[in-house]
Amino acid sequence: MEWQEVVKRLLQNKISLLGILIILFFIIVAVFAPWIAPPRDPDDPYLIPRAGWSIEPQPPSDEYIFGTTEGQYDIFYGIVWGTRTAFRIGLIVVGISTSIGIVLGTIAAYYGGWIDEILMRITDIFMSIPFIIATIVLVTILGQGLTNVMIALITFSWMSTARLMRSQVLSVKEDEFVQAALALGANDFRIIFRHIILNTIFPVVIQASMRMGSMVITASTLSFLGVGTPEGYADWGQMISFARNWILGVEGNPLNYWYTLIIPGVAITLFCLSWNLIGDAFRDILDPKLN
Amino acid sequence: MNKQALVEVKNLKTYFYTEEGIVKAVDGVDYEIYPGETLGIVGESGCGKSVTSLSIMRLVESPPGRIEAGEINFQGKDLTKISEKEMRKIRGNDISMIFQEPMTSLNPVYTVGDQIIEAIMLHKDVNRKEARKQAIDMLKKVGIPLPEQRVDEYPHQLSGGMRQRVMIAMALSCDPKLLIADEPTTALDVTIQAQILELMNSLKESYGMSIMMITHDLGVIAEVSDRVAVMYAGKVVEYTDVDTLFDDPKHPYTWGLMNSIPKLDKDVDRLEAIPGSVPSPLNFPKGCKFNTRCPLAEGKCYDEEPPLEEAAAGHKVRCWRYKDLEEIKKRGERIYEDRGVQK
Secondary structure (H helix, E strand, O other), X not given: OOHHHHXXXXXXXXXXXHHHHHHHHHXXXXXXXXXXXXXXXXXXXXXXXXXXXXXXXXXXXXXXXXXXXXHHEEHHHHHHHHHHHHHHHHHHHHHHHHHHHHHHHHXXXXXXXXXXXXXXXXXXXXXXXXXXXXXXXXXXXXOOOHHHHHHHHXXXXXXXXXXXXXXXXXXXXXXXXXXHHHHOOOOHXXXXXXXXXXXXXXXXXXXXXXXXXXXXXXXXXXXXXOOOOOOOXXXXXXXXXXXXXXXXXXXXXXXXXXXHHHHHHHHHHHHXXXXXXXXXXXXXXXXXXXX | OOOOOOEEEEEEEEEEEEOOEEEEEEEEEEEEEOOOOEEEEEOOOOOOHHHHHXXXXXXXXXXXXXXXXXXXXXXXXXXXXXXXXXXXXXXXXXXXXXXXXXXXXXXXXXXXXXXXXXXXXXXXXXXXXXXXXXXXXXXXHOOOOOHHHHOOOOHXXXXXXXXXXXXXXXXXXXXXXXXXXXXXXXXXXXXXXXXXXXXXHHHHHHHOOEEEEEEOOHHHHHHHOOEEEEEEOOEEEEEEEHHHHHHOOOOHHHHHHHHOOOOOXXXXXXXXXXXXXXXXXXXXXXXXXXXXXXXXXXXXXXXXXXXXXXXXXXXXXXXXXXXXXXXXXXXXXXXXXXXXXXX
16 A cells, blocks of 8 residues: 555544544644743753742642642643653654664564574563563663663663564565565665565554554653653653652542643643554554455 | 577586475576577476576575575676676676566565666666656567556556566566566466467567576467476476477476377377376485386386486487387377276
8 A cells, every 4th residue: 555545544534533633733732832831941941940849739820720730840831841752752762763673673584594593582682671670770770861761762662663574574575576676686775675664664653653652651650750851851751750649639639639640641641542543543544454 | 509508507406405304406407598599497386497597596595595506607607606796787687587476576565667667777877767768668568558657557556467568578678688487477367378478479589588488387388488498306307499399208207298288189088197296305216206106117217317318419308218108109108097088
């Protein structure tokens, strides 16, 4: 199937259209963040401004429409600029780890033999380490900060793409058009990039779009566990970790501080949901058995 | 023939090293292809005919496959010895290949034009515009109607016959001296088969190239070949020009093949059939490899492999008993069991 056809069907499918609309909304928020929530310090816009120094969160008001969370950090500002952080984490982590996976998987499958053996055993080793624990350890070693979180996530998330790509390439490289291209005198580089990868990329794209959401969740988890972004950095995961002490509310009113948890929670959920919707729709469109 | 051969294959051996053992897919094959002629290679599935052609192109998958011994002389070079880089210059340029399945031999994600242009630009120093012009020209030559339009279509928009024409256009786009055709018509229906064979014949003449036609279909051989090599179990068992082969087959295997084809001028209820199947290449019998199926096999056939012997001028045969077969032929007897009633 061609790209144009896929895009057309993505737009026709109601579910994926919903996903695309949500993503578009987030993109607009991210792009126009400086206008939606003007930073107090233009040199460090990711630092969430504080409304004071009191620990107790304050409910939504005219000045802080989503209220303030623990330490008087402005929730609205954190959500708006956190959108940028989410996209940064998602795009960079998924982009780089998927590229690594594609390259390794393709090389392993195309050349086979001992190259395949070595690359796949390395993949197995990486897969055998529990993901969250491995990333926590690596971030702890590298030191806190968004960049190090991304490095850790990339380090431990390329394996599934490598495996997927390997199995795809293994089947496509037996196709006669690869032989035909070889018989025309094409070199390995041309065969791999022109003839094999384009024929195997769709499942990887589906997987990558699904991972966009899950990487943001994992990054949030790391922030929640305290090894993520530094305090005060606009990041949804951090917003939730601020809510940790206030989840139970006060006696007689468990929802007293609902805004500290629900608002960043909704942002993360919507973000992940929309990528999953697109991924699902992608899969349905490309699965010949469902057509 | 005292012409200079274009390709000379000498004692070619291609083995596959599998977990079950060594598969001797091609085990000592010799033949020559002269300029402008069509050499037919015929044999059952698994007799090594495709591996022979892949060996010439050096496209045998390695591992497990390996060209173990032999020479492939082409224009003063031994193709088994040159580097991969040099080989890539020959592939598609001097030697081209077309495959059995036109449905899968074209990359589904590119237009046919893109693919022909790629082939042209790989070997010729031309810009894209010029390559496109040549591609349209090629499509016209292989008889594709409205080439200016077809050039921008995707493979799935074309029929099987059209795709095989595109494959031929692609293979011929760089004026190869040798075209290897690996069962090019097997996947096509009979009328399209005839068209494609005719097209190949006429292109062969206008380009002055040689063709190596690999097939299991003796009808195709009769139609296009000048000379024929019959292969069995990785070896050439009979090698002669096409008329002699059909008039006077000297190997019991060729004889069996000939008699297994229905003929319009003979009214026969059931055809003769060669019993059994090709032995597993992991487990070839001692002596002549055809001895498990040969009705004439006796004594020596089980002990010693016969050489490829010149039985008549330009007619080589690998059989201990080809002279006895001639006697039987003269008496008009059959050697294969008649498995039916003859009228």
